Amino acid sequence: MTATDAETRLAGIAAAPGLAVGPAHRLRLAEATVQRRQVADPAAELLRLNDARRAARGELEALQAHVAATVSPAEAEIFEAHLVFLDDPSLFDEVEASCRAEGCNVEAALATVVDGYKAMLLESDDELFRARAADLEDIKQRLLRLLGAGGGGVNMPAEPVVLLATDLL
Numbered sequence: 001m002t003a004t005d006a007e008t009r010l011a012g013i014a015a016a017p018g019l020a021v022g023p024a025h026r027l028r029l030a031e032a033t034v035q036r037r038q039v040a041d042p043a044a045e046l047l048r049l050n051d052a053r054r055a056a057r058g059e060l061e062a063l064q065a066h067v068a069a070t071v072s073p074a075e076a077e078i079f080e081a082h083l084v085f086l087d088d089p090s091l092f093d094e095v096e097a098s099c100r101a102e103g104c105n106v107e108a109a110l111a112t113v114v115d116g117y118k119a120m121l122l123e124s125d126d127e128l129f130r131a132r133a134a135d136l137e138d139i140k141q142r143l144l145r146l147l148g149a150g151g152g153g154v155n156m157p158a159e160p161v162v163l164l165a166t167d168l169l
Contacts, residue, residue: 032144036104036108038104045106048106053143106147
């Protein structure tokens with residue numbers, strides 16, 4: 001090591017067994033931007049949400065199958081929590097009620113309701129509940145992307161790297 005080289009040690013959890021050497025790259029997911037706006041037809045907004053939920057289910061099931069086949073069935077189980085959130089009637093009843101009562105776009109209603117649920121999970125003393133907040137955020141971002149609010153892109157370089165991420169979902 002020369003005087004110009006710097007060594008940094010980071011603590012973390014390996015996503016795969018073995019040893020990796022290479023330049024570090026921090027993964028950052030582009031988050032969707034939500035603008036609240038009034039809508040003339042909340043029912044049409046809710047149809048858009050139902051379409052996005054169906055598309056999200058298809059994406060998650062395909063991802064789950066891919067991970068089960070290429071990594072392991074045990075690792076693919078993480079997507080079960082996502083699918084449960086996607087089918088949660090109380091969560092989406094609340095989104096619907098918010099959209100109708102406020103006459104707002106479904107993206108804004110979804111973001112507000114999900115952020116409220118996430119706050120409750122993060123306040124829990126149970127580590128498992130706190131961990132589910134990340135799953136719920138993934139569902140929110142996935143649905144917002146499918147609704148056209150942007151987000152979902154990642155900043156991956158072309159060359160091989162050691163990937164650093166707060167969350168790999």
